[in-house]
Amino acid sequence: MSFLSWVPAAVPPLAAPADDGPGNPWFSWQYVRDNADTLRTALEYHAGLTARAVLLALVVALPLAVLAYWIRPLTGPILALSGVLYTIPSLALLALLAPAVGTTSDTSVLIALVLYALLVLVRNALTGLSQVPDEVREAASGMGYGRFGRLLRVELPLALPGIITGLRLATVSTVALVTVGSLIGQGGLGDLILGGFRNNFYKAEILTGSLLCVALALVLDLALAGLGRLLTPWTRGRVA
Amino acid sequence: MNYLNQAITWLNDPLNWSNPGGLTDRLQEHLEISFWAVLLGCAVGWPIGIWLGHRGRGGGAVITVANLTLALPTLALLTILPLTPIGFGQPPVIVALAVFAVPPLLANAYTGLRSIDPETREAARGMGLSGRQLLWQVELPLAVPYLAAGLRTAAVQVVATAALATFVNGGGLGEVISAGFGLGINVGGGQIVAGGIVVVLLALAVEGLLAIVQRLVTPAPLRSSRRRRVAAATPAG
Numbered sequence: 001m002s003f004l005s006w007v008p009a010a011v012p013p014l015a016a017p018a019d020d021g022p023g024n025p026w027f028s029w030q031y032v033r034d035n036a037d038t039l040r041t042a043l044e045y046h047a048g049l050t051a052r053a054v055l056l057a058l059v060v061a062l063p064l065a066v067l068a069y070w071i072r073p074l075t076g077p078i079l080a081l082s083g084v085l086y087t088i089p090s091l092a093l094l095a096l097l098a099p100a101v102g103t104t105s106d107t108s109v110l111i112a113l114v115l116y117a118l119l120v121l122v123r124n125a126l127t128g129l130s131q132v133p134d135e136v137r138e139a140a141s142g143m144g145y146g147r148f149g150r151l152l153r154v155e156l157p158l159a160l161p162g163i164i165t166g167l168r169l170a171t172v173s174t175v176a177l178v179t180v181g182s183l184i185g186q187g188g189l190g191d192l193i194l195g196g197f198r199n200n201f202y203k204a205e206i207l208t209g210s211l212l213c214v215a216l217a218l219v220l221d222l223a224l225a226g227l228g229r230l231l232t233p234w235t236r237g238r239v240a
Numbered sequence: 241m242n243y244l245n246q247a248i249t250w251l252n253d254p255l256n257w258s259n260p261g262g263l264t265d266r267l268q269e270h271l272e273i274s275f276w277a278v279l280l281g282c283a284v285g286w287p288i289g290i291w292l293g294h295r296g297r298g299g300g301a302v303i304t305v306a307n308l309t310l311a312l313p314t315l316a317l318l319t320i321l322p323l324t325p326i327g328f329g330q331p332p333v334i335v336a337l338a339v340f341a342v343p344p345l346l347a348n349a350y351t352g353l354r355s356i357d358p359e360t361r362e363a364a365r366g367m368g369l370s371g372r373q374l375l376w377q378v379e380l381p382l383a384v385p386y387l388a389a390g391l392r393t394a395a396v397q398v399v400a401t402a403a404l405a406t407f408v409n410g411g412g413l414g415e416v417i418s419a420g421f422g423l424g425i426n427v428g429g430g431q432i433v434a435g436g437i438v439v440v441l442l443a444l445a446v447e448g449l450l451a452i453v454q455r456l457v458t459p460a461p462l463r464s465s466r467r468r469r470v471a472a473a474t475p476a477g
Contacts, residue, residue: 087443089400095417095436099243099429179313197319210316217311
């Protein structure tokens with residue numbers, strides 16, 4: 001479909017025409033209007049995959065962080081493992097996963113995304129937890145809190161800023177990482193970017209996909225930052 | 241683990257290494273692209289980071305730059321740059337990778353210079369060192385461990401991300417993987433996994449090698465278990 005909108009746009013292109021004339025502008029509203037459905041589908045898929053990956057990672061990461069926090073000898077190995085896993089290139093991870101789980105669904109992309117998000121989340125949650133002052137911990141024990149009660153009512157709330165920071169980092173990098181999934185056609189907006197490149201360098205498609213991707217990352221980051229402010233009202237006075 | 245066996249079989253075939261466009265060629269391309277990207281990143285990131293750290297300003301800007309590149313998909317840069325006057329081939333890939341190498345280099349250089357004890361700086365000034373002498377004789381030598389840490393993070397990041405160059409036919413080891421996907425999972429499964437294994441091993445080798453370099457250039461008293469890598473490595477891609 002998209003090559004049909006290759007004809008010079010009816011509306012003057014907003015961006016400066018590229019070297020090869022106005023036929024292939026970097027941005028055109030015509031393209032956005034004509035492909036609104038495709039764009040919306042890709043954006044929804046992209047956001048959905050990001051949300052699923054980050055939420056799954058959060059569900060796994062919190063217990064892991066608490067485990068590393070309670071059992072000190074585990075902290076070193078967990079952080080070291082996260083360091084090693086981080087150096088594994090995303091494309092290679094996808095290459096190792098895809099033949100095992102198949103490419104017809106986005107499972108392999110999801111697993112890769114969860115693994116990467118997991119590491120950021122565990123690291124930041126652990127940092128947040130270990131920054132709880134000893135006096136606070138002792139005071140909570142003195143008030144009669146047990147291990148779980150203290151964790152839920154005192155330590156986790158105090159670690160929230162760290163957890164939120166991790167959540168923001170994980171979300172932003174996951175949005176960018178989803179595009180790598182276009183290797184197997186499961187890349188959301190990345191499919192648009194790569195499709196535009198392969199479709200005779202259709203600049204409007206490439207740039208629209210890229211802009212949406214960056215915008216999605218920034219919007220989610222701001223939303224999580226706002227959520228963090230709502231959840232931790234006691235930190236508000238300090239930053240000013 | 242049938243698919244692992246296929247990968248080992250594929251890796252054991254000497255032709256897969258020596259063919260034109262085989263593993264040896266791709267490995268060489270991969271290292272070339274990575275080398276120039278890291279060099280370009282150093283040429284941009286270090287002077288700016290060192291200057292900002294020397295002047296003690298712009299910490300906010302450094303963080304903003306690092307955060308912005310986190311949101312930028314590598315794929316976007318890889319596809320956009322060839323369509324600019326840079327042209328096709330390796331140059332746009334190198335520039336794209338260098339963009340992602342700059343934040344860790346910049347942030348570590350800045351932190352390295354900022355974390356120098358103010359008293360050291362004052363003592364140097366008291367001895368009559370000019371701003372330039374202070375930078376070259378005191379600040380830079382003390383910041384070397386941080387510069388090395390930044391180099392390590394950036395180099396690993398670049399080597400890992402260079403695999404994505406295959407999306408725009410930029411060469412490198414990613415080509416092996418995407419060629420495998422081109423054959424289909426059933427036929428190319430072994431090749432896909434083999435490509436993945438080689439890329440992982442290369443990234444781990446670079447990480448290990450530069451960790452040793454980092455340790456060598458860090459004076460013994462400064463070697464502590466404290467993590468020096470300021471900007472957390474972002475997952476490649």
